Structures are given as C-alpha cells and as structure tokens.
Amino acid sequence: MNTPLLTNTFGIEGRVALVTDSGGLASIDVAPLLAAAGATVIVADRDPEAVRALVAKITSAGGRAAAIPTDVESESSVKALFAQVEREYERFDILVNCAGVNANQPFVDTTLEQFDQVNSVNLRSTFLAMREGVRLMLAKGNGGRIVNITTMGALHPVLKDNAIYCATRSAVTMLTRSVASDYAKDRILVNLVMPGAVVGKTRFHESTLAAMQQGRKLKGPGVDTERRQPLGMGTGQDIASAVLYLVGPAGGYITGQAIILDGGFLCS
Amino acid sequence: MENQISARLASIYGLAGKVAVITGAAQGLGFATASLFAEVGASVAVADLNLEAAQRAARELQAKGATAIACKVDIADESSVKALFAAVDAEFGRVDILVNNAAYRGKAEFFDMPVQEWDKMFSVTLRGTFLCCREAIARMRAAGKGGSIVNISSVSAVRTTLWGINAHYDAAKAGIDSLTRVLSGEFAADNIRVNSVLPGGMASEGGKNISSSYNIRGPITLAGRIPMKRTANPLEVAQAVLFLASPASSYITGQLLAADGGFMVS
Numbered sequence: 001m002n003t004p005l006l007t008n009t010f011g012i013e014g015r016v017a018l019v020t021d022s023g024g025l026a027s028i029d030v031a032p033l034l035a036a037a038g039a040t041v042i043v044a045d046r047d048p049e050a051v052r053a054l055v056a057k058i059t060s061a062g063g064r065a066a067a068i069p070t071d072v073e074s075e076s077s078v079k080a081l082f083a084q085v086e087r088e089y090e091r092f093d094i095l096v097n098c099a100g101v102n103a104n105q106p107f108v109d110t111t112l113e114q115f116d117q118v119n120s121v122n123l124r125s126t127f128l129a130m131r132e133g134v135r136l137m138l139a140k141g142n143g144g145r146i147v148n149i150t151t152m153g154a155l156h157p158v159l160k161d162n163a164i165y166c167a168t169r170s171a172v173t174m175l176t177r178s179v180a181s182d183y184a185k186d187r188i189l190v191n192l193v194m195p196g197a198v199v200g201k202t203r204f205h206e207s208t209l210a211a212m213q214q215g216r217k218l219k220g221p222g223v224d225t226e227r228r229q230p231l232g233m234g235t236g237q238d239i240a241s242a243v244l245y246l247v248g249p250a251g252g253y254i255t256g257q258a259i260i261l262d263g264g265f266l267c268s
Numbered sequence: 269m270e271n272q273i274s275a276r277l278a279s280i281y282g283l284a285g286k287v288a289v290i291t292g293a294a295q296g297l298g299f300a301t302a303s304l305f306a307e308v309g310a311s312v313a314v315a316d317l318n319l320e321a322a323q324r325a326a327r328e329l330q331a332k333g334a335t336a337i338a339c340k341v342d343i344a345d346e347s348s349v350k351a352l353f354a355a356v357d358a359e360f361g362r363v364d365i366l367v368n369n370a371a372y373r374g375k376a377e378f379f380d381m382p383v384q385e386w387d388k389m390f391s392v393t394l395r396g397t398f399l400c401c402r403e404a405i406a407r408m409r410a411a412g413k414g415g416s417i418v419n420i421s422s423v424s425a426v427r428t429t430l431w432g433i434n435a436h437y438d439a440a441k442a443g444i445d446s447l448t449r450v451l452s453g454e455f456a457a458d459n460i461r462v463n464s465v466l467p468g469g470m471a472s473e474g475g476k477n478i479s480s481s482y483n484i485r486g487p488i489t490l491a492g493r494i495p496m497k498r499t500a501n502p503l504e505v506a507q508a509v510l511f512l513a514s515p516a517s518s519y520i521t522g523q524l525l526a527a528d529g530g531f532m533v534s
Contacts, residue, residue, distance in 0.1 A: 001284060002307040003274035009304075009507060010277045013270075036276045062272065177533045184495030184530040198519075230456030234519035241280050241516035250281075250507035253500045256533030260523045267453035267522035 010248045013038030017094035017247070018085060020072050020129055022050040025200035026149045027098040028057075029236030030243050035063030037244055039094065044070035044081050072099050072125040082132040086139070094247045095133040095146045097126045100169070102151075103205035104218060107163045114207060115164050122150075122168035127175060130190075134183060143187025145247040148176050149239060152196035152262045158222035173258065180256035189255035193242045196262030197222055198234040222265065231263035281514045284309035287360040288513065289352070291343055291400060292370030294321035296472035297420065300502035301367055301509050306334035308510065310365065313356050315341040317370070343370050343396025344388075353403040362411055365513045366404040368397045368444070369420045375433040375482045386436045393440035397447060401462075405455055414459030417451070418512045419444045421464040423488070423528045429468075430486035445524055452522030461521040463512045468528025469499035488531055495530030 007013065017034045021027040022045035035041045035058045043058075045051045048069040058065035068084055071077040085092055101121040103114060126148055137144035152158060154170040173192060180190040195201050204212070212218075221228050242259045245251055260266065278284065288305050292298040294316035302312045306329045314329070316322035319340035326338035337359050341352040356363055372392035376385045397419060408415035423429060425441035445464050452462040469488055487493055508527045511517055526532055 001278055001282060001309045003271070003278070005304075005307045006274045006277045006282065007270065009510075010281050011273055013273065033276075036273065038273050180530055181495055181533040185497065187496075189530075195519075230453070231459065231461075231519055231521060238517075238519040242511075242520070244280070245511045245516060250504075250511065252507075253496065253504040253527045253529050254508065254525070255496065255530040257526050257528075259520065259525065261519045262523075263519050264452055264456035264521045267449045267456070 009250050010244060011038050012094070012244070012248050015039040015093040016042070016089045016091050017096065018042045018044060018092070018133070019096045019098055020044050020125070021098035021100070022047065022054045024098055024100065024202045025198060025236035026202070026239050028054060029240040030096055030098060031065065032058050032061065032063065033240035033244055034094065034247070035065055036061070037248065040064040040066070040089070042066050042068055042085060044068045044072065045099070046071045072129060073120045075128055078128040078132055082136050086136055091142060092136045092140050093142065093144055095129060095144070096243055096247070097129050097148045099125055100150070100202035101205050102165050102202045102208065104159060104162050104165065104208045105211065106161045110164055114205070118164045118205065119168045122165070123171045126172050130175065130179060134179065134188060137188050138186055145251065146188065146190040147193055147243050147246050148172050149193045149195070149201070149243070151201070152194045152260060152265060154194060155260070156266060157220065158196065158265070159218050159220035162220070177256045184255050189251065191246050191254060191256065192258040193239055193246070194258050194260045195234060195239050196265045197225065197229045198236065198239060198261065201236070201239065228265050228268045229263050230268055234261055234263055278308070280516045281510065282308045283365070283514060286310045286364040287313070287356070287362050288365035288367065289313045289315060289356055289363055289404065290367040290369055291315045291341060294318055294325045297467065297470065297502045297505055298369040299325050300506040301369065302336070303329060304503065304506045304510055305513070306332070306336060311335040311360055313337050313339055313359070315339045315352050317342055343400055344391040346399055349396070349399040349403055353407065363404050363407045364413070364415050366400060366417045367420070367509055367513070368400055368417065370396060371420065373437070376436065377433055378435050381436065389436040389440050393437070394443040397444050401447065401451060405451070405460055408460050409455070409458050416513045417460070417462045418509050419448050419462070419464045421445050421466045421524065423466045423468045423526050423531055425466060427532055428486065429488040430484060432485070433482055448524070449522045456521055461517070463517070463520060463522065464524045465505060465508045465512065466524055466526040466528065467500060467505045468526065468531040469494055470502060470505055471499045472502050493531060493534050495534050498529065500527055500529060
C-alpha cells in the first residue's frame with residue numbers, strides 16, 4: 001500500500017471546509033470524515049448545542065473543527081458566517097450543504113406556509129450558502145469544491161405524499177449544474193450527492209413528525225425494501241465517502257455531476 | 269496524523285487483498301487504472317490484445333512491488349475471454365473487481381461506414397464487455413463475496429461529442445451503460461455492483477492515435493465547450509474508476525459517473 005499516494009489522492013490536509021447542518025446523518029458523518037482526512041471543519045447550524053456536540057465529537061477524535069452557530073435560512077446570519085470564516089481562516093476550500101427538511105404529507109393538505117418553510121431550508125438556504133461560498137472562494141482565488149447533498153427523490157418518487165420535498169430538492173440539481181457551468185473557469189467544482197434509502201439523512205418537518213407520532217406510516221416504492229432496495233439500507237458513511245471523493249484531489253475533473261447513492265433503487 | 273489519515277483513507281478507498289482484472293490495461297486509461305489499483309493494494313491482471321505491451325506494463329507494476337500478471341485477451345473472442353479468466357483463476361483463485369476498459373476506437377463516416385466496421389465496433393466494445401461481465405459475475409456469485417464492475421463508457425453515450433464519424437462508437441458505449449443498469453439490478457442481491465465511468469476529453473494514447481488520422485470536429489472540440497478548459501489526464505479518470513471499485517461506493521450501483529471537466533453542463 002502506497003500511503004503517500006492515498007493521501008495525495010483522497011486527503012485534504014490543510015483545507016478549510018464548511019458543513020451546514022449538524023443533526024442529520026449526512027452532516028454527522030460528513031464533517032468527521034472531512035476532519036479525519038485532514039481538513040479543518042467549520043460546522044454551521046441553528047442549534048448551538050448540536051453544533052458544539054458535533055465539533056466536540058470531531059476534536060475528541062483528534063480532528064480540527066470549529067462551531068459557528070448560524071441560521072442558514074437567514075441571509076444576514078449566512079453573511080455573518082462567511083464574514084467570520086473570511087476573518088478567521090486564511091483559506092476557504094470546501095462547502096458541503098447538508099441542511100434539509102423532509103416534509104411528508106398529502107399534497108392537497110400542504111399549506112403555502114409549509115411550502116415556504118420547506119423551500120426555505122431545501123432550496124433558499126442552499127442558494128444563500130452557495131452564493132456566499134462562491135464569493136469567498138473567488139476572493140481567495142484558489143478555486144474550491146461545493147457538494148450539495150439532496151436526495152434520490154429529486155429524480156424519482158420514493159415516498160408517497162412527498163411532492164414538496166422532492167420538488168425543492170430537484171431545484172437544487174439545476175442550481176448545482178448551472179453554478180458548475182458558471183464557475184468551472186475559476187476552478188470551483190460543484191456536484192451533487194443524492195442518497196436514497198439512507199435513513200436520517202435529513203430531518204423531518206415537525207408536521208410530519210407529529211403525524212408519524214399519531215400512527216401515520218411512510219408509504220411508497222422506497223419502503224418496499226425487499227424488492228426496491230437490493231443493496232439494503234445505506235449509511236451516513238456512504239454519503240461521507242462520496243463527498244470526500246468529490247472534494248479531494250481525486251475529484252479534480254468532475255463538475256456538474258451527481259453521485260446517486262440509491263443501493264440499486266433506480267435499477268430495481 | 270499523516271499515518272492516521274492514510275490508514276483511514278485506505279479503509280475507505282483502498283483495495284488491499286482484492287484481485288482486479290483490467291482489460292486494455294497496457295496503455296492509456298487502462299494502464300493508469302492498473303497502476304493506481306496496484307498502488308492501493310490490489311493484485312492486478314493486466315489484460316490486453318497486445319501481449320508484449322501487457323508484459324511490459326505488468327513488469328512496470330512488479331518493479332514497484334505490486335502483484336501483477338500479464339494476459340493476452342481478444343475480448344471479441346469468447347474462447348480468449350474464457351482463457352483470460354481461467355488464467356486469473358489459476359493465478360489468484362478469485363476475482364473481486366473487473367474494469368471493462370478495452371474498446372474498439374475506430375471512426376467512420378456514417379454513409380461510407382462498411383457494415384463490417386459497425387460489426388467490429390459492437391463485437392469488441394459491447395459484445396466483449398458482455399463476455400467479460402459474464403465470466404466475472406459467474407465467479408463473483410460462486411465465491412459469494414460480492415464484487416464491483418466498472419464499465420468504461422463515454423460522455424458520447426449521452427451527449428454528442430463528435431460529428432459524422434462516431435455513430436457506431438456512441439451507440440456501443442450507450443449499450444454498455446444499458447448493460448450497467450441491467451446487470452446492476454440483476455446482481456445487486458449478490459452484492460455485485462456495476463457502474464459506468466464516462467470520460468470526456470482525455471489525453472490518452474488511444475485518443476492521440478485517432479486525432480492524428482481523422483478530421484476530428486464536433487461539440488467537444490469547440491472552443492469553450494469544456495468549462496474546465498482542458499482535457500483530463502488518464503489518472504483523473506482512473507481515480508473515478510477507483511472510487512467505484514472501492515468500498516467507498518458500497519451503496520452505489522447502476523450509476524453513471526462522468527469525469528468530463530463540466531462538458532455535460534456546458
């Protein structure tokens with residue numbers, strides 16, 4: 001085993017990375033792996049305790065991490081986040097947008113307020129973080145990598161009663177591809193990771209949690225694990241490994257692409 | 269810290285103890301893949317139509333401490349493919365990874381294309397990939413330890429890249445992607461994963477030979493159509509192959525991954 005080659009191919013030592021969200025499976029596995037691969041990882045999320053817990057998990061394993069509590073839905077909060085990153089770090093290399101909310105409820109019962117809330121987390125917050133992130137990467141002048149973690153549900157209905165989640169996540173696909181096209185010349189590479197049956201990759205909206213507590217069960221092709229998930233369930237580690245590949249040296253010629261982590265669902 | 273990092277990376281992206289069969293491995297992307305796989309711990313069967321070139325390539329890997337054998341294979345010939353896998357059985361007793369990289373790279377004007385040219389493209393590129401997949405999957409299933417197959421397709425399977433001379437190549441590569449999807453669904457229950465890597469413009473030996481003998485024109489050759497403003501070197505594409513061959517992608521099957529510098533979004 002050629003260990004220098006491995007670190008030269010997949011390692012990100014010395015890079016500064018920002019991960020949004022701190023509670024979903026994506027962030028709680030992605031942030032520690034980026035740190036284990038050598039990056040300094042900034043964790044940004046609304047819940048200060050969750051952010052600090054994730055940072056503590058990273059630092060206790062010997063990694064470098066910092067907590068910056070941020071409301072990713074607030075333009076001023078996101079701007080303050082990136083201003084702090086610019087002040088406190090010499091470089092800015094990697095942005096991973098993990099924040100998301102899954103609101104599972106019948107389409108006809110969805111209120112406009114719920115639509116706006118879901119859209120605010122899934123699309124609008126991604127736009128805000130990407131805009132500020134690209135601005136900072138351009139200012140630093142060293143290129144950069146952005147990975148947006150969405151869902152296989154942006155390609156194909158996986159659960160019933162999930163239209164707004166899928167639609168707002170699907171919009172992130174063209175945001176990703178368009179920004180990839182716009183900034184490839186600046187060596188800013190932008191890609192998607194789209195997990196399927198990875199439970200806990202995003203949070204559930206309060207309305208969905210309340211309905212589930214009252215006994216409502218998730219339905220749809222994705223819950224037919226026997227026939228539609230031939231590789232079984234995925235894990236947050238699967239997401240993290242794909243993200244690290246994309247943000248490390250090995251991902252240097254890949255932009256505007258989607259890595260679909262669906263355990264074979266789309267071919268089932 | 270350095271050792272900790274590499275140990276972690278090895279557990280995710282390494283191929284220690286794995287046996288990989290790579291076709292068309294004497295030069296270009298195939299050789300870059302064979303070298304990279306060997307460096308991260310795989311034993312490699314360097315299979316190529318040109319046995320002498322395969323032997324040279326295998327010796328180069330061995331000189332760096334890798335376990336490698338050279339095999340002659342004409343993937344268009346069923347008995348030759350069977351002989352390749354028999355040689356791998358004899359040497360290693362198992363197959364964990366297959367990279368279907370060998371392909372016919374001929375070009376022909378659409379109206380002037382002799383049907384023999386069309387047939388040669390499909391007999392090598394698609395039929396040959398089928399033959400290698402069949403032999404490898406039979407062994408992977410029998411061993412019961414899963415496996416990973418990476419088919420080298422092309423962005424030209426999903427987008428027009430060249431005008432006028434590439435219909436048979438593009439169609440054969442699209443056929444490979446279809447094979448990727450079908451086999452992934454069929455053998456996921458055996459934990460055998462099948463994915464495609466789609467290179468865009470790449471400065472490999474095969475590509476250079478073609479550029480010198482045909483008038484190459486088409487979208488991918490136009491100024492500004494590759495947003496990253498450069499072609500790939502084979503190692504960059506080989507790294508995508510490694511990602512899909514390694515434990516890092518253990519939940520990914522039936523997928524296409526383009527390493528194209530942004531061509532598909534240009």
